[in-house]
Amino acid sequence: MWAASPAFRRRLFLLRSLSPSPCAALPGNAACSSSPSPSTSIRVNAMSASGPVYEADAEAVVRRITPPLDRARHKGQAGKIAVIGGCREYTGAPYFAAISALKVGADLSHVFCTRDAATVIKSYSPELIVHPILEESYSVSDGEREYVSSRILTEVAKWMERFDCIVVGPGLGRDSFLLDCVSNIMRHARQANIPTVVDGDGLFLITNNLSLVEGNLLAILTPNVYEYKRLVQKVLNCEVNEENASEQLTALCQKIGGITIMRKGKADIISDGKTVTQVSTFGSPRRCGGQGDILSGSVAVFASWARHFLLTNEYPTEKSVNPMMLGCIAGSLLLRKAASHAFEKNKRSTVTTDIIEFLGKSLEDICPAGH
Amino acid sequence: MWAASPAFRRRLFLLRSLSPSPCAALPGNAACSSSPSPSTSIRVNAMSASGPVYEADAEAVVRRITPPLDRARHKGQAGKIAVIGGCREYTGAPYFAAISALKVGADLSHVFCTRDAATVIKSYSPELIVHPILEESYSVSDGEREYVSSRILTEVAKWMERFDCIVVGPGLGRDSFLLDCVSNIMRHARQANIPTVVDGDGLFLITNNLSLVEGNLLAILTPNVYEYKRLVQKVLNCEVNEENASEQLTALCQKIGGITIMRKGKADIISDGKTVTQVSTFGSPRRCGGQGDILSGSVAVFASWARHFLLTNEYPTEKSVNPMMLGCIAGSLLLRKAASHAFEKNKRSTVTTDIIEFLGKSLEDICPAGH
Numbered sequence: 001m002w003a004a005s006p007a008f009r010r011r012l013f014l015l016r017s018l019s020p021s022p023c024a025a026l027p028g029n030a031a032c033s034s035s036p037s038p039s040t041s042i043r044v045n046a047m048s049a050s051g052p053v054y055e056a057d058a059e060a061v062v063r064r065i066t067p068p069l070d071r072a073r074h075k076g077q078a079g080k081i082a083v084i085g086g087c088r089e090y091t092g093a094p095y096f097a098a099i100s101a102l103k104v105g106a107d108l109s110h111v112f113c114t115r116d117a118a119t120v121i122k123s124y125s126p127e128l129i130v131h132p133i134l135e136e137s138y139s140v141s142d143g144e145r146e147y148v149s150s151r152i153l154t155e156v157a158k159w160m161e162r163f164d165c166i167v168v169g170p171g172l173g174r175d176s177f178l179l180d181c182v183s184n185i186m187r188h189a190r191q192a193n194i195p196t197v198v199d200g201d202g203l204f205l206i207t208n209n210l211s212l213v214e215g216n217l218l219a220i221l222t223p224n225v226y227e228y229k230r231l232v233q234k235v236l237n238c239e240v241n242e243e244n245a246s247e248q249l250t251a252l253c254q255k256i257g258g259i260t261i262m263r264k265g266k267a268d269i270i271s272d273g274k275t276v277t278q279v280s281t282f283g284s285p286r287r288c289g290g291q292g293d294i295l296s297g298s299v300a301v302f303a304s305w306a307r308h309f310l311l312t313n314e315y316p317t318e319k320s321v322n323p324m325m326l327g328c329i330a331g332s333l334l335l336r337k338a339a340s341h342a343f344e345k346n347k348r349s350t351v352t353t354d355i356i357e358f359l360g361k362s363l364e365d366i367c368p369a370g371h
Numbered sequence: 372m373w374a375a376s377p378a379f380r381r382r383l384f385l386l387r388s389l390s391p392s393p394c395a396a397l398p399g400n401a402a403c404s405s406s407p408s409p410s411t412s413i414r415v416n417a418m419s420a421s422g423p424v425y426e427a428d429a430e431a432v433v434r435r436i437t438p439p440l441d442r443a444r445h446k447g448q449a450g451k452i453a454v455i456g457g458c459r460e461y462t463g464a465p466y467f468a469a470i471s472a473l474k475v476g477a478d479l480s481h482v483f484c485t486r487d488a489a490t491v492i493k494s495y496s497p498e499l500i501v502h503p504i505l506e507e508s509y510s511v512s513d514g515e516r517e518y519v520s521s522r523i524l525t526e527v528a529k530w531m532e533r534f535d536c537i538v539v540g541p542g543l544g545r546d547s548f549l550l551d552c553v554s555n556i557m558r559h560a561r562q563a564n565i566p567t568v569v570d571g572d573g574l575f576l577i578t579n580n581l582s583l584v585e586g587n588l589l590a591i592l593t594p595n596v597y598e599y600k601r602l603v604q605k606v607l608n609c610e611v612n613e614e615n616a617s618e619q620l621t622a623l624c625q626k627i628g629g630i631t632i633m634r635k636g637k638a639d640i641i642s643d644g645k646t647v648t649q650v651s652t653f654g655s656p657r658r659c660g661g662q663g664d665i666l667s668g669s670v671a672v673f674a675s676w677a678r679h680f681l682l683t684n685e686y687p688t689e690k691s692v693n694p695m696m697l698g699c700i701a702g703s704l705l706l707r708k709a710a711s712h713a714f715e716k717n718k719r720s721t722v723t724t725d726i727i728e729f730l731g732k733s734l735e736d737i738c739p740a741g742h
Binding site: 089090092124285287289290346352 | 437440441442443444445446447448449473474475476478479490493494496497498499500501502503730731732734735739740
């Protein structure tokens with residue numbers, strides 16, 4: 001009887017797609033066959049000897065959190081994202097993150113970068129709003145530093161409250177003065193309750209200064225294999241343990257005060273210190289640089305959508321779900337689907353731009369805009 | 372019996388595709404018809420009156436050295452390439468070389484160029500990582516030279532060990548200060564055992580300073596007809612002799628201490644001073660500038676793949692094969708195939724970008740990524 005109630009199904013769905021239930025842990029258990037619908041069932045993947053990591057029902061998550069396209073909406077209501085990154089050396093990474101946010105469905109996408117990078121990033125696309133305000137050490141004398149640092153924060157701060165999520169790190173580089181300024185921006189975003197995705201050189205920054213994210217429930221880290229290793233060494237003071245991958249990830253999240261971490265790899269494992277889940281849909285065997293930037297931009301959009309969805313939805317049971325987890329699940333799936341399409345078309349010559357081209361189709365396949 | 376053994380065939384294949392065997396030298400010889408398989412047979416082309424140059428079984432080489440696309444791999448494991456080139460005057464050439472490396476299948480492609488060139492090269496594509504660190508004489512005072520030169524080397528050196536191969540020369544120009552700095556970079560790459568492809572203005576540099584490549588078994592030169600002429604005049608102190616083309620090329624390689632040279636032309640003739648082979652698959656009658664840059668970028672990727680393949684493979688017999696030769700053979704074939712497709716589509720209006728567009732399909736035709 002209850003299995004036929006759509007309201008009940010919706011209420012349970014998000015919790016079910018994140019939290020393991022006893023029946024789901026036992027494939028073939030008769031109780032599982034009476035789960036509300038196939039689309040909300042929890043698939044099990046034996047990840048390690050120590051216990052299974054539950055595969056998120058990522059398609060259902062995408063469908064649930066993606067906002068309907070309502071004709072009455074105004075510009076900006078589908079999301080305003082900012083990428084903090086782009087320096088003399090790197091311009092591709094912030095572009096990939098920012099354009100991906102737009103291609104997933106955000107209305108506005110900003111980039112805050114150095115002057116050197118700004119001209120180039122602007123030239124990649126007229127779709128982005130690029131602010132040439134960051135500075136690297138070589139362009140600032142010692143005497144000017146305090147003033148310049150304060151001016152940069154003021155410039156970013158006047159925009160901050162408009163953003164639904166910021167991405168810190170793509171193409172940020174490692175210049176010490178620039179990283180100091182970005183630390184200030186992160187502190188400001190936290191005070192303003194703006195969700196913050198940290199990737200690339202942003203992870204280098206926070207690994208050396210954990211207080212920047214410690215206890216920030218709106219922070220998401222998206223480390224790759226090398227970045228994760230450094231994080232584990234620094235925070236847990238040990239090496240990465242593949243046998244207890246999910247336990248170690250959970251412990252890491254807890255130790256940093258309940259932030260969300262998506263450990264990227266063959267499967268993306270996601271935890272907030274309370275639950276752990278994974279997305280293992282196969283994407284592409286190509287490992288061209290830049291895919292992590294697509295992911296960070298996509299996660300930013302989905303996390304802001306999930307947050308808005310949970311803040312406004314009518315089912316109190318779902319309010320305990322962490323929107324940052326949902327953003328990671330959705331972003332992971334979308335990148336994998338897009339990478340798969342791009343590889344199908346371009347094979348070994350697939351580059352990041354080819355994958356971005358398929359973000360729209362991949363989302364449409366899961367969650368048609370007309371619905 | 373042995374002809375049916377795949378292991379034996381594999382063991383013999385690479386040597387067979389490079390070294391002339393008595394039977395292969397005699398078309399129609401009954402012994403040839405019992406060669407292991409048609410794909411590994413050695414075709415003969417009477418190149419000159421003095422003796423035949425053996426056509427490499429280039430498709431088989433490509434298939435043998437191209438690494439499988441493994442789902443467990445991480446970013447960078449399919450190759451990291453750097454192009455040293457790009458100055459106030461030239462920006463297209465380093466872009467063509469670097470983007471070709473990505474399109475062939477490398478994971479990361481860097482360019483080290485002057486500041487003037489960097490903005491432009493970055494704006495061609497967000498896929499490349501462009502370092503604006505080289506300087507030309509006009510931007511450096513006499514008093515600064517030593518310091519700037521040392522700073523440039525330090526900047527490049529900190530990246531060097533990450534690269535699987537570097538390409539020196541596309542769009543390098545002929546500024547004396549810049550060439551001095553690049554000489555230092557070449558010496559550093561050699562000490563770090565990084566394979567080095569030298570093309571374009573890099574050939575001008577080494578022709579005037581042979582010690583930069585002398586005896587470097589990881590160096591590849593890819594001269595066109597004019598660059599080859601200057602090299603022969605300088606090293607062998609004579610004119611190019613078409614009657615004894617392969618002997619002269621072999622002598623040239625030996626004289627420079629066993630480096631690999633691919634003499635580009637109607638057929639690309641390749642030697643390391645021990646063996647000589649050629650690739651004569653027809654490409655395109657269009658001779659638009661930039662095709663040499665595609666070649667140098669492609670050869671860099673294939674040479675690094677061949678080196679990795681030979682370092683890790685299980686057949687000791689193949690260890691005597693020179694991976695630099697294999698890289699040249701594979702790069703030559705791929706460019707020719709891609710140029711042929713591009714000409715078929717664009718005819719007289721074919722430009723270099725059109726050819727790059729077909730690198731992926733050409734590789735896929737020879738060596739499907741799904742296999």
